[in-house]
Amino acid sequence: MLSYVHDPGVTPLLGHTIGESLNRAAAQFGDRDALISCHQSRQYTYSGLLHEVNRAARALLHLGVERGDRVGIWSPNSVEWVITQFAAAKVGAILVNINPSYQLRELEYALNQSAVKILITARVFRKSHYVEMLTALMPELTANRRHLSADRVPGLRHLIYLGAESSPGGTAWGEFIESGDAVELSELAARERVLQFDDPINIQYTSGTTGAPKGATLSHHNILNNGYFVGEVLKYTEADRICVPVPFYHCFGCVMGNLAAVTHGAAVVVPAESFDAEATLRAIETHRCTSIYGVPTMFIAQLEHPSFETFRLDSLRTGIMAGAPCPIEVMKQVIDRMHVSEITICYGMTETSPVSFQSAVDDPIEARVSTVGRVHPHIESKIVDPATGEIVPRGTVGELCTRGYSVMLGYWENVEATAGAIDSARWMHTGDLAVMRDDGYVNISGRIKDMIIRGGENIYPREIEEFLYSHPGVAEVHVIGVPDLKYGEEVCAWVRLRERQQATCDELRDYCRGQIATCKIPRYVRFTTQFPTTVTGKIQKFRMREISIEELGLSGADGVKTA
Numbered sequence: 001m002l003s004y005v006h007d008p009g010v011t012p013l014l015g016h017t018i019g020e021s022l023n024r025a026a027a028q029f030g031d032r033d034a035l036i037s038c039h040q041s042r043q044y045t046y047s048g049l050l051h052e053v054n055r056a057a058r059a060l061l062h063l064g065v066e067r068g069d070r071v072g073i074w075s076p077n078s079v080e081w082v083i084t085q086f087a088a089a090k091v092g093a094i095l096v097n098i099n100p101s102y103q104l105r106e107l108e109y110a111l112n113q114s115a116v117k118i119l120i121t122a123r124v125f126r127k128s129h130y131v132e133m134l135t136a137l138m139p140e141l142t143a144n145r146r147h148l149s150a151d152r153v154p155g156l157r158h159l160i161y162l163g164a165e166s167s168p169g170g171t172a173w174g175e176f177i178e179s180g181d182a183v184e185l186s187e188l189a190a191r192e193r194v195l196q197f198d199d200p201i202n203i204q205y206t207s208g209t210t211g212a213p214k215g216a217t218l219s220h221h222n223i224l225n226n227g228y229f230v231g232e233v234l235k236y237t238e239a240d241r242i243c244v245p246v247p248f249y250h251c252f253g254c255v256m257g258n259l260a261a262v263t264h265g266a267a268v269v270v271p272a273e274s275f276d277a278e279a280t281l282r283a284i285e286t287h288r289c290t291s292i293y294g295v296p297t298m299f300i301a302q303l304e305h306p307s308f309e310t311f312r313l314d315s316l317r318t319g320i321m322a323g324a325p326c327p328i329e330v331m332k333q334v335i336d337r338m339h340v341s342e343i344t345i346c347y348g349m350t351e352t353s354p355v356s357f358q359s360a361v362d363d364p365i366e367a368r369v370s371t372v373g374r375v376h377p378h379i380e381s382k383i384v385d386p387a388t389g390e391i392v393p394r395g396t397v398g399e400l401c402t403r404g405y406s407v408m409l410g411y412w413e414n415v416e417a418t419a420g421a422i423d424s425a426r427w428m429h430t431g432d433l434a435v436m437r438d439d440g441y442v443n444i445s446g447r448i449k450d451m452i453i454r455g456g457e458n459i460y461p462r463e464i465e466e467f468l469y470s471h472p473g474v475a476e477v478h479v480i481g482v483p484d485l486k487y488g489e490e491v492c493a494w495v496r497l498r499e500r501q502q503a504t505c506d507e508l509r510d511y512c513r514g515q516i517a518t519c520k521i522p523r524y525v526r527f528t529t530q531f532p533t534t535v536t537g538k539i540q541k542f543r544m545r546e547i548s549i550e551e552l553g554l555s556g557a558d559g560v561k562t563a
Contacts, residue, residue: 002382002391003398003436009377013405014228014263017195017220018089019057021262026050029238029265036241037079037270038283044079046265049086052177056087057188059180063118063158067092067195070155070203072116073249074098074107076125076273080162080173081248082258084120089220090188092195093118096203096215097249100125100274101535104133106213108152114203114215114412115155120173122162126274131168134159141169197221203412204251204350215412216350223251226353226406227259229377231266233344233358234291234318238265243289243319245271245280245298250536251354252323256346257293266291275537277301281311288315292340295323295537299334300476304499314339318361322346323538327469327476331369347372347444351421352428353406356381357442371441379404382427383436386448397445397460400434401427433460450541452481452489457519459491464520468493471511473501478531480541482524482548483557492548493522496529503527524552 014021025034030047037043044052065071071093073084088095096114098107100122111119123131135141138150141159148156148169159170166172171179197220205213236242244257261268271283275298284292294302299321302308316339321331326345334340342361345368348354359373367373375381382391383398392398407428410418422428433445445460452459461479468477476496481489497503505525512521532543549558 001394001438003384003394003396004380004382004391005375005436005440006380007375007377011229011232011377013221013225013378015197016224017192017197017199018086018201018224018259019192019195021224021259022046022050022053022086022090025262025265032238032265033241033267034261035079035082035268035270036287037077038279038286039270039272040079042079049083052083053086053090054185054188055177055180056083057090057180058183058185059176059178060087060091060093060118061183061187061191062179065091065093065118067191068094068200069118070094070096070114070116072096072098072111072114072119073121074100074102074119074130075122075162076100077244077248077253077270078122078162078273079270080120082268085248085254085258089201091191092199092201094200094203094217097205097254099205099249099535100247101128103128104137107133108137109213110205110215111153111156116153117155118158118160119156120160120162123165135168138169143169195220197224200409202254204249206350214414214417217409217412218353219409222353222406222408223255224259224263225378226355226376227255228263230256230320230346230355230358231260231264232377233360234260234320234342235361236260236264236266236291240264240266240291241269241287241289242266242291242293243269243271243280243284243287244293245275245283246293246295246323247274247536251348251350252293252295252320252536255353256320256322256355274535275301277305278307281305281308281313284316285312290315290317292316292319292338294319294321296321296326296330297476297531297533297537297539299330299338303330303333303337304475308337316340318342318344320344320346320358322348322355323536328369328466329469332365335365344368345372347442348402348406349428349430349432351408352402352430353408356402356406367441371437371443373442374440375442376406379406381442383434383442394436394438397433397435399448400430400432400442400444402430403427447541450480452479452491454481454484454487454489454491454519459520464491464493464516464522467512467516468495468508471503471508473497473503475501476531478539478541478544479522480545480548482545482552483554484523485557490523491520492524492526492552494526494528494531494544494548496531497527524548526551
């Protein structure tokens, strides 16, 4: 049997825009909670949220936003982020999600590559002073002109600051919202009527774990349906409250969170502007959340929080662990200690809106802790030999490919990169190595670029990681390949130990002997308390490799050319 699956779906795809979806939710669930921001102490029903979104949409029209114009948002999680997401969709603007951790060079690239016309921005986030970066990028702001003309960002025309301050060179959020009152609601309705669900509506820059960021361009149809079917798998209704500690700038927050909620009348609960373990636990308890999202590192942080046992989490029913390989032991603890009996695993990528595979809430525990589930409705998937492109038999490792409504329109203004990712038959090549079981469940074994080739042996880091997690002293582990003159590559494990646990490199290697093949036993072990990650918590293995090469003095081996 070949590694190909297709779920034709029982429920049809949604055939409307994101704005229409919010209108329908407000009509059906008007008095129910839609959005709760704990750190801002603000709460909206669906009727209230629609009112604020319509005001923001009319304000965008007042600024002259046309269908297809780019509106950027550079901010951590907030009520305003969600309002902007829906307001941009209602006027047909393409929302450009800018990573809150971006620094000056990255910001300049994103603004210019997508030609952002209006930027909505926070003033500060953690140690990043956005205003200082903006004035460094655009010294013209100090003139405090409302209509920008900046040499280094020629496409930007308006700057809107979240908060009460409008300087330098911008408009305060409140003033921006009030300006929308000058535009009739009928004008907004007329704009909404001409929008099509295949219109591009969102540009999300790839996280940068490998290579330069590329702007995945997604349509209403892409992300609204993906959020909807994520919610269908989780069996969401208007009674659900989704705790969303993951960032909105990423698909995990704005699609799997916000759009899954609006298509089912559920509420989104925002614990803090960025992930905070205690704030997340408190939000679950206070608002009786039924669903919890997070990458594995977020769940680990909650489980290890000193006050974990004091929080009441019995309202939880379901949720999603995604964004990175999910350790089996962590999944088991989430089920047992956090009471998330229906926790699911999702797999996908920004370029596929994002989810392609998801485990079901009633799948056997074994399937939920060892696979990423089965293919989503209305999606096709195949696993191919990376060298030949031929579909491999089930049980064989190959590259996972996806086709269907969820595949992005392309990379913004980057035809070459698009052609390199999506082939002539519209298959999205993920770059992920996977194995399909006879029953259609899929296991992700790593990235093609993460695969270690040691002396001609193909070694998959995930296999070694799962084994090392069985060591009682290991809290977290990530395995990478580092250059070696003799074998080409060697195995290096970065390990974080549990509190009050000790171990040595030799002890961990001895633990492996007789249990895994000799070639898979890490030659190098690096003990650490933290791992380099993106803002979403994805482990940056390329940074781990760079650091290891420098620390181990392997730059000479890294420079050796190989076939």
